[in-house]
Amino acid sequence: MxxxxxxxxxxxxxxxxxxxxxxxxxxxxxxxxSNAHPEVLNALSxxxxxxxxxxxxxxxxxxxxxxxxTWQCNNRITLPMSGTGSAAMEASIANFIEEGEKIxxxxxxxxxDRLVDMATRYKAQVSFIEKPWGExxxxxxxxxxxxxxKPAIFAIVHAETSSGVLQPLxxxxxICRKNNCLFLVDAVTSxxxxxxxxxxxxxxxxxxxxxxxxxxxxxxxxxxMNKRAEEKLGSRKTKVPNWxxxxxxLNKYWGSDRVYHHTAPVNMNFAIREGxxxxxxxxxxxxxxxxxxxxxxxxxxxxxxxxxxxxxxxYRLPTLTTVKIPPAVDGDGFRNHLLRNFGIEIGNGLGxxxxxxxxxxxxxxxxxxxxxxxxxxxxxxxxxxxxxxxxSTF
Ligand SMILES: *Cc1c(COP(=O)(O)O)cnc(C)c1O
Numbered sequence: 001m002x003x004x005x006x007x008x009x010x011x012x013x014x015x016x017x018x019x020x021x022x023x024x025x026x027x028x029x030x031x032x033x034s035n036a037h038p039e040v041l042n043a044l045s046x047x048x049x050x051x052x053x054x055x056x057x058x059x060x061x062x063x064x065x066x067x068x069x070t071w072q073c074n075n076r077i078t079l080p081m082s083g084t085g086s087a088a089m090e091a092s093i094a095n096f097i098e099e100g101e102k103i104x105x106x107x108x109x110x111x112x113d114r115l116v117d118m119a120t121r122y123k124a125q126v127s128f129i130e131k132p133w134g135e136x137x138x139x140x141x142x143x144x145x146x147x148x149x150k151p152a153i154f155a156i157v158h159a160e161t162s163s164g165v166l167q168p169l170x171x172x173x174x175i176c177r178k179n180n181c182l183f184l185v186d187a188v189t190s191x192x193x194x195x196x197x198x199x200x201x202x203x204x205x206x207x208x209x210x211x212x213x214x215x216x217x218x219x220x221x222x223x224x225m226n227k228r229a230e231e232k233l234g235s236r237k238t239k240v241p242n243w244x245x246x247x248x249x250l251n252k253y254w255g256s257d258r259v260y261h262h263t264a265p266v267n268m269n270f271a272i273r274e275g276x277x278x279x280x281x282x283x284x285x286x287x288x289x290x291x292x293x294x295x296x297x298x299x300x301x302x303x304x305x306x307x308x309x310x311x312x313x314x315y316r317l318p319t320l321t322t323v324k325i326p327p328a329v330d331g332d333g334f335r336n337h338l339l340r341n342f343g344i345e346i347g348n349g350l351g352x353x354x355x356x357x358x359x360x361x362x363x364x365x366x367x368x369x370x371x372x373x374x375x376x377x378x379x380x381x382x383x384x385x386x387x388x389x390x391x392s393t394f
Contacts, residue, residue, distance in 0.1 A: 026339075027366070029375055030347035031161045031320055032189070033211035033218050034363040036271070040216050043274035044267050051264040059273055060254065060264075066276035070191060070214075070284065071206065071224050073198035077247065079254040080220040080272055082265050085188040085209030088221030090118055091245035092184055092205050095233055096153055099123040104151035104181075106142060109133050110162035110350045111186055115155050122241065127151070133163040133353055134322070136315040143175050152232075153182045158196065159189035161212075162350040164311045164322035164359065166194065173202025182229055188212060191222060192279050193291045193319045193363055204229045210268065213291075213319065214275040215364035219268040223247075275364070291318045294367045298360065301376040305383075310357050319367075322349070322357040326383075331355055334386040342378060 028035050036044070049056050067078050081088045093115070097103060103124045105115050108131035119126045129145050131137055137156070146154055154176055158167055169185065176183040182204040190196050191206075192213030198206055207223045210216035225233075225247070233247060240246040244262065252259040279287055295318030299309060302323055310322035325331035331348070335358065338344045347359035362371065 025343055027344045027371065027374075028361070029366060029371060030345045030361050031350075031359045032209070032361060032363065034215065034361060034366045036211075036217050037215040037275060037278055037365040039278060040271045040274045040365075043270040044217065046267065046270055048266045051266055052258065052260065056264075056266060056269075057258060059269065063269055063273050063276065064254065066273065066280055067222050067224070069280055070276055071198045071222070072196065072200065072284070073224055073226070075198070075224045075226050077230065077251055077255075078222075078224040079250065080210070080222045080269065081207075081245065081250070082219075082262065082268075083221055084211070084218045085207065085221045086114070087245065088207030088209075088223040089115070089186065089188075090242065091221075091223060091247060092155075092207050093118045093122050093124070094242040094245050095240050095247045096182060096184070096205065096229065097122045097124040098236060098238055100125055101153075102127070102149065102151040103153045103155060104128065104145060104149050106137050106145075106154070106156040106167075107131075108135060108137065108163060108165060108167070109157065109160035111157045111160060111188070113351075115157075115186070119155075133160075133351070134165060134311050136165050136167045139168070139171050142172055146175050146179050146181060150179060151181055153184055155184040155186070157186040157188075159187070159194065159317050159319055161189045161317075161320050161359070161361075163353065164309075164317045164320050164357075165315050166190075166317040167315070169201050169203070173204075176204070177202060177228075182232060189317070189319050189363070192276075192287065193367070194317075195288050198224060199226075210272050210275065212361075212363045214272060215278065215366075216268070216271045216275040219265055220272050222272075291362065291367045294362050294369060294372050295319070295321065297369065297372045298362060298376070301372065302379065305376070305379055307379070310353070319361060319363045321360045321362075322353065323360060324357055325355070328388050329383065330386045330388060331358060334358075334383060337382060337386065338378060344375065344378070346375075 103119045105128040185203045185206045187208045191208035205225045210220040211218035253261045308324040349357040
């Protein structure tokens with residue numbers, strides 16, 4: 001063996017070894033990740049088993065069955081992809097777009113922009129319609145655009161986490177079917193938290209993530225597609241240009257063949273099984289009601305403290321509230337104060353809303369009355385300390 005001079009893994013200051021991994025305790029009331037449920041953490045800490053072990057195969061079937069319930073669909077191809085929400089987002093583009101095909105993207109925030117970026121990279125012929133961050137599209141606007149542009153895919157974000165808007169999806173599935181177009185929905189901040197009916201709303205393709213409504217850490221992205229989408233995938237003339245996210249390959253593992261594709265992140269699948277089981281035990285409608293009730297409590301509480309909300313109540317998103325930073329307040333100062341002194345994370349505005357709003361998330365396990373009370377109490381007692389003018393009141 002050669003005498004290799006290794007770079008030492010030492011802390012320069014005291015030349016001692018690193019201490020054991022330590023992470024401070026946080027209450028995550030921002031745009032995600034959200035806290036994982038304690039039972040999910042227990043499942044996550046189990047020793048891995050082989051990803052082709054029959055015990056694991058049976059767990060995969062549970063995950064798929066629980067996902068179908070949570071998505072409210074009977075789609076054969078329903079699986080959690082390895083990777084965060086953006087992985088299934090990219091899969092939805094990579095598998096269903098062939099070079100030059102038309103996609104219409106309705107964008108009203110940061111994640112609509114990401115869809116445009118991805119579709120452009122896969123060489124789609126991209127067109128989009130746009131709304132200011134904080135507004136939603138009307139049924140008529142969408143209908144007109146689909147009928148005139150005749151895209152192969154229409155994509156829209158259900159719960160826009162950047163602006164705090166919940167996009168109504170009623171009737172869009174029918175327009176897409178009449179116009180021979182696939183209906184793609186980003187349900188990253190709605191799955192497992194807000195009413196979402198994949199089959200009834202005629203959604204052909206949808207994706208989500210593990211760390212928002214499902215009370216898990218980030219790492220998996222649930223995906224579902226129906227027969228219409230299967231037909232489109234089956235009629236591709238070219239190979240899917242992304243190996244890792246190729247659904248025909250992934251489905252050989254998640255379908256009945258169980259052929260190795262990539263090593264499943266088995267512990268994350270233990271975790272998501274547990275997160276989904278907790279949702280099924282509580283009952284989807286109860287879960288949706290809990291998210292709506294706690295969000296309303298937050299909205300009322302903030303307004304009675306004199307705060308203004310960025311989105312009108314008709315389109316306001318229960319899982320993520322955008323609160324206007326009062327003009328006389330140091331927004332970052334307050335946010336950092338909550339984190340450093342109370343262990344509570346809330347988010348800054350993203351993109352054009354940076355410095356204008358805070359983003360408060362109540363997702364999954366974190367959507368509970370105690371968390372709302374705790375946060376409202378801090379807005380009441382601590383915010384005045386961050387007034388730029390000394391005697392400013394709210
Ligand atoms: C969080 C989010 C994503 C991206 O998911 P990641 O898990 O961060 O990759 C996509 N769309 C929406 C609406 C989101 O909120």
